[in-house]
Amino acid sequence: xxxxxxxxxxxxxxxxxxxxRMNTVTSKSNLSYNTKFVIPDFKVGTLDSLxxxxxxxxxxDSFAESLIKRMAQSVLEVLEDSKGKVQENLLxxxxxxxxxxxxxxDLTSFVTHFEWDMAKYPVKQPLAGVVDTLAKQLAQxxxxxxxxxxxxxxxxxxxxxxEKKSMGNLFTRTxxxxxxxxxxxxxxxxxxxxxxxxxxPSYMQWQKTYESLSDMVVPRSTKLIAEDGEGGLFTVTLxxxxxxxxxxxxxxxxxxxxxxxxxxxxIKRERDEMTRLLSDKKQQYQTSxxxxxxxxxxxxxxKVKVTPLGNxxxxxxxxxxxxxxxxxxxxxxxxxKVNFSEAFIAWIHIKALxxxxxxxxxxxxxxxxxxxxxQPHKKSATKRLRExxxxxxxxxxxxxxxxxxxxxxxxxxxxxxxxxxxxxxYFHIDLGLLD
Numbered sequence: 001x002x003x004x005x006x007x008x009x010x011x012x013x014x015x016x017x018x019x020x021r022m023n024t025v026t027s028k029s030n031l032s033y034n035t036k037f038v039i040p041d042f043k044v045g046t047l048d049s050l051x052x053x054x055x056x057x058x059x060x061d062s063f064a065e066s067l068i069k070r071m072a073q074s075v076l077e078v079l080e081d082s083k084g085k086v087q088e089n090l091l092x093x094x095x096x097x098x099x100x101x102x103x104x105x106d107l108t109s110f111v112t113h114f115e116w117d118m119a120k121y122p123v124k125q126p127l128a129g130v131v132d133t134l135a136k137q138l139a140q141x142x143x144x145x146x147x148x149x150x151x152x153x154x155x156x157x158x159x160x161x162x163e164k165k166s167m168g169n170l171f172t173r174t175x176x177x178x179x180x181x182x183x184x185x186x187x188x189x190x191x192x193x194x195x196x197x198x199x200x201p202s203y204m205q206w207q208k209t210y211e212s213l214s215d216m217v218v219p220r221s222t223k224l225i226a227e228d229g230e231g232g233l234f235t236v237t238l239x240x241x242x243x244x245x246x247x248x249x250x251x252x253x254x255x256x257x258x259x260x261x262x263x264x265x266x267i268k269r270e271r272d273e274m275t276r277l278l279s280d281k282k283q284q285y286q287t288s289x290x291x292x293x294x295x296x297x298x299x300x301x302x303k304v305k306v307t308p309l310g311n312x313x314x315x316x317x318x319x320x321x322x323x324x325x326x327x328x329x330x331x332x333x334x335x336x337k338v339n340f341s342e343a344f345i346a347w348i349h350i351k352a353l354x355x356x357x358x359x360x361x362x363x364x365x366x367x368x369x370x371x372x373x374x375q376p377h378k379k380s381a382t383k384r385l386r387e388x389x390x391x392x393x394x395x396x397x398x399x400x401x402x403x404x405x406x407x408x409x410x411x412x413x414x415x416x417x418x419x420x421x422x423x424x425x426y427f428h429i430d431l432g433l434l435d
Contacts, residue, residue: 002432006371010369039355042130045126068340072090093105148332170232170233183225194246195233197256200232202253
């Protein structure tokens with residue numbers, strides 16, 4: 001399971017024995033895997049300041065969890081066709097030991113081998129200072145996340161709009177990646193080349209009749225330049241003054257003249273824009289996310305394929321002969337991985353701080369408690385595990401223990417609902433960030 005329970009009990013002899021009993025029962029019953037969770041000694045300050053920090057840490061805990069979930073979702077979106085590799089990109093930096101600093105650890109291993117980072121969050125400074133450092137760090141990560149994901153979303157939306165223009169059939173899609181200059185008679189005062197969509201069953205009829213649909217149609221001027229599942233796109237050259245008459249006769253024969261006039265500058269602009277956007281997405285975010293493939297429409301995943309015809313060795317206009325897939329990762333994915341790790345590590349430090357503060361408030365001074373990390377073996381065991389904990393630590397708070405059995409009993413002065421309160425300090429860690 002990706003779920004952990006972080007609890008603490010007083011560190012006196014009686015409660016250390018209770019912890020041993022808990023370990024024995026949970027081990028024999030195969031309820032959970034338990035490890036000590038080492039938390040350093042902090043400068044306590046006044047109890048009033050701890051009460052304020054308790055509230056602040058609760059909010060910071062929720063904010064940090066929300067932030068790493070958003071970052072995990074961003075990794076999922078950026079990986080696109082490699083969504084199966086999300087978990088291997090959601091890692092935390094290795095432990096504090098010198099030989100592990102360069103290593104990446106899965107999140108479960110980081111939590112179970114947690115060590116307080118003394119360099120980043122010095123324990124000699126007041127607790128409020130440590131909390132402030134964590135809050136500022138997470139706030140900066142969130143600010144950067146918003147900026148970077150907004151840029152990604154804008155780019156993705158622009159690409160999607162261009163993609164829509166490249167989807168659909170020959171009646172609606174853009175033709176800039178299909179036609180080429182050689183398909184048209186250009187710069188002629190008298191002649192013009194039209195594009196006509198012909199249903200597949202009518203190819204023979206078109207070849208036999210197009211020259212007689214109107215006067216002044218250039219003989220043998222038709223050419224099939226592309227086709228989809230429904231029909232083909234043919235060129236035909238004729239005199240400009242018979243355009244209207246030709247369109248009427250074509251419509252009568254169920255041939256559709258596509259309103260398109262070749263503008264080299266406009267087509268070049270559209271192609272350049274698509275190339276630039278694809279390059280930006282590939283280079284800035286994820287190099288293997290989009291492939292331009294020879295002989296297909298601009299986007300490889302379209303349901304409607306348009307196949308350019310003619311010279312079989314000629315790639316579709318605007319396409320290169322080589323695929324532009326690449327390996328590696330762009331700056332956004334790298335940033336997400338690095339800062340997800342930073343935010344996740346900060347979150348677990350916040351959990352440690354919450355345990356410390358609540359333990360002091362609950363068990364009093366001098367500071368003396370033992371924190372333990374429990375990992376339930378399976379979902380069905382959590383109810384039984386909770387019963388064991390409530391039984392073992394019942395003596396810590398008889399009123400609270402009784403209220404767990406009787407929901408009608410209220411705990412004086414307690415702001416939380418009874419179901420969130422236990423005789424021992426308890427915090428939940430859920431690593432199911434994409435659930």
